[in-house]
Amino acid sequence: MSDSETARPATAPEAPGSAPALPREALEIASGYAFTGPALDLGALLWDGECLPDAQIRIPLAVLNRHGLVAGATGTGKTKTLQLVAEQLSAQGVPVFMADIKGDLSGVSAPGQPNDKVRGRAAEVRQEWAPGGFPAQFYALGGLGHGIPVRATITSFGPVLLSKVLGLNQTQEQSLGLIFHYADTKGLELIDLKDLRAVVAFLTSDEGKAELKNIGGLSTATAGVILRSLTAFEGQGMSDFFGEPEFDTGELLRMAEDGRGTVSVLELPAVQDKPQLFSTFLMWLLADLFHDLPEVGDADKPKLVFFFDEAHLLFNDASKAFLDSITQTVRLIRSKGVGVFFVTQTPKDVPSDVLGQLGNRVQHALRAFTPDDQKALKATVKTFPHSPYDLEELLTGLGTGEAVVTVLSEKGAPTPVAATRLRAPASLMGPVAAADLDRAVQSSPLHERYAQAVDRGSAYEKLTAAERAAKGPEEAAAPARTERERAPRDKAGKAEEEHSIVQQVVGSSMFKSLARSVGSQVGREITRSLFGTARRRR
The missing domain is CATH 3.40.50.300 (P-loop containing nucleotide triphosphate hydrolases)
Incomplete structure (x- = not known):
């Protein structure tokens, strides 16, 4: 055999009248992709x-x-x-x-x-x-x-994913998980950011601290970080994603x-x-x-x-x-x-x-x-x-x-x-x-x-209802204003108003009985799996 024949790369046999045969290495690769299905x-x-x-x-x-x-x-x-x-x-x-x-x-x-x-x-x-x-x-x-x-609702998004979005550390993430646990067991639906902010504020109030005492509690400093993160997140125009x-x-x-x-x-x-x-x-x-x-x-x-x-x-x-x-x-x-x-x-x-x-x-x-x-x-x-x-x-x-x-x-x-x-x-x-x-x-x-956002009654609305009840029957009978009925205002003003309402509500004696009497049936239907996301009954 000549040197030129020795140097020639090996190829697959070539049938008469067929296209040039593939080099042997290429043929071996191609055969690995010859699927039947x-x-x-x-x-x-x-x-x-x-x-x-x-x-x-x-x-x-x-x-x-x-x-x-x-x-x-x-x-x-x-x-x-x-x-x-x-x-x-x-x-x-x-x-x-x-x-x-x-x-x-x-x-x-x-x-x-x-x-x-x-x-x-x-x-x-x-x-x-x-x-x-x-x-x-x-x-x-x-x-x-x-x-x-x-x-997505805050409830279904869950504490682990929300902590990632808010940039919370491990300790703050664990505290947020505790807040979600409380809301789940009390049937307090966290639909949007103002719901979560309301529950955080209550759990750090004098009346609310006892609610988590047996399972670790929520420090005022950690709650402050979470509230500030929520306010900054909303200030960037991110509140539209939750609801x-x-x-x-x-x-x-x-x-x-x-x-x-x-x-x-x-x-x-x-x-x-x-x-x-x-x-x-x-x-x-x-x-x-x-x-x-x-x-x-x-x-x-x-x-x-x-x-x-x-x-x-x-x-x-x-x-x-x-x-x-x-x-x-x-x-x-x-x-x-x-x-x-x-x-x-x-x-x-x-x-x-x-x-x-x-x-x-x-x-x-x-x-x-x-x-x-x-x-x-x-x-x-x-x-x-x-x-x-x-x-x-x-x-x-x-x-x-x-x-x-x-x-x-x-x-x-x-x-x-x-x-x-x-x-x-x-x-x-x-x-x-x-x-x-x-x-x-x-x-x-x-x-x-999906086009039109809906703001139905949830944790925040239950808090405002408690405040009205504390003020008297006439105020309690007044229908809650929806977001669409409120005068337009900038996001910072809106957040400040909601925070002010929360502070007023958690200071009322009426709220304590409301928070403890809310049905736990909804909470029992919420099960959290990977990432702490909620399984919803559809």
């Missing part, structure tokens, strides 16, 4: 700088509840990957939830625009590209932005009339400067789903796939209890048919206990300009199975819309690491016009249910 098409294999359209990289539909990670530096194509996966899930009857940080995912509802770039990418990966939009519902936290308002009607997370499981899954897009540009708030709200949505969904085990396809964007914000400055709850939620929610994909820049943004549960990986390019970048790159490489690629070199050389992929096979084993040129989304790669977005929201069947 329903799967999502991600793109074509990259090998030695060439795109090999005969080697298609896919992910089985049935393993998408095994969770995943989409990572990569800014501008490498993560958002388009989310869009590509979301529209294929929708087409196969799986609802999807996506948080839209930058405001450019609304295009999933509209057909894409053909151009030379799209046509070129489709030809490279052998994709039969055709423009198409997908059924979508648009939401906005508290109604700030274009979307149906998403609100009623509370969002039913079952809406995220909606199907379109044609059998496609609905893509739920939570618009976040209006609150992108409040990362602690929106990242914690996303965790509330996930925890609430965990509470309500029944066990299904391993199904043919997931009931919902939840993309958790900017995931590193969730883990920043998180307490051990908070991280433990995240780990447990991710571990257990799989059996309820929900897949969770964390979206961030590098795998090191995700704690190892969580990362170990993410079986499906799409890693876009990383940058290595600084020593910290180089450490992150080396750490990322160590999280992948052994492969024939030089991953450090590959990950810094990937282009936009290219990624390193490894997923779980239909048998649950990791597939070979595959450098992949990804397909182009069929929907619009960019935002739809604001006017079109508003029309979609107004015409949604959910708009009437």
Whole structure:
């Protein structure tokens, strides 16, 4: 055998009249993605700088509840990957939830625009590209932005998540948990911030201190920190996120009339400067789903796939209890048919206990300009199975819309690491016009249910009723003013007025009997699970 023959790379046998055979290493990788059941098409294999359209990289539909990670530096194509996966899930009857940080995912509802770039990418990966939009519902936290308002009551949000939002330390978090426990057992519904502020003020009053004496009590200093945090939070315009009607997370499981899954897009540009708030709200949505969904085990396809964007914000400055709850939620929610994909820049943004549960990986390019970048790159490489690629070199050389992929096979084993040129989304790669977005929201069947905020009687109103009762029968008979009946005033003035009322009420002898006589039946119906969120009877 000649030297030239010896140096020639081994290839698979080539059938007469067939396309050129794949190099043997590429063939071994491609065989790991030859699934027999329903799967999502991600793109074509990259090998030695060439795109090999005969080697298609896919992910089985049935393993998408095994969770995943989409990572990569800014501008490498993560958002388009989310869009590509979301529209294929929708087409196969799986609802999807996506948080839209930058405001450019609304295009999933509209057909894409053909151009030379799209046509070129489709030809490279052998994709039969055709423009198409997908059924979508648009939401906005508290109604700030274009979307149906998403609100949560303070009661269901729970003390652990609320402590994360307010930036409380461990001691303050424990005290807040004690306050929630008292409100639960006394049937004092905490709907919005003024309800919580009223209960805190009572529990630090002369009459209220005895209520918690046997279970630790609440120090005046800690209560002051909590009250100041609530006032500052409200002063930033955040009070709109808490209240009623509370969002039913079952809406995220909606199907379109044609059998496609609905893509739920939570618009976040209006609150992108409040990362602690929106990242914690996303965790509330996930925890609430965990509470309500029944066990299904391993199904043919997931009931919902939840993309958790900017995931590193969730883990920043998180307490051990908070991280433990995240780990447990991710571990257990799989059996309820929900897949969770964390979206961030590098795998090191995700704690190892969580990362170990993410079986499906799409890693876009990383940058290595600084020593910290180089450490992150080396750490990322160590999280992948052994492969024939030089991953450090590959990950810094990937282009936009290219990624390193490894997923779980239909048998649950990791597939070979595959450098992949990804397909182009069929929907619009960019935002739809604001006017079109508003029309979609107004015409949604959910708009009437959630658009208008409601302020019904709860803990705060019970306190004000007690004050009126203390003043005499005439005052007690006067109907409580609702928020809509009050003269407009700035948030600072509103908070000051409410705090003044609370101080007056907790000083009245009438309140003591009211607080002790409120029915505990509601409290018995409130059970708190992971994160201290409340299970609600729907």
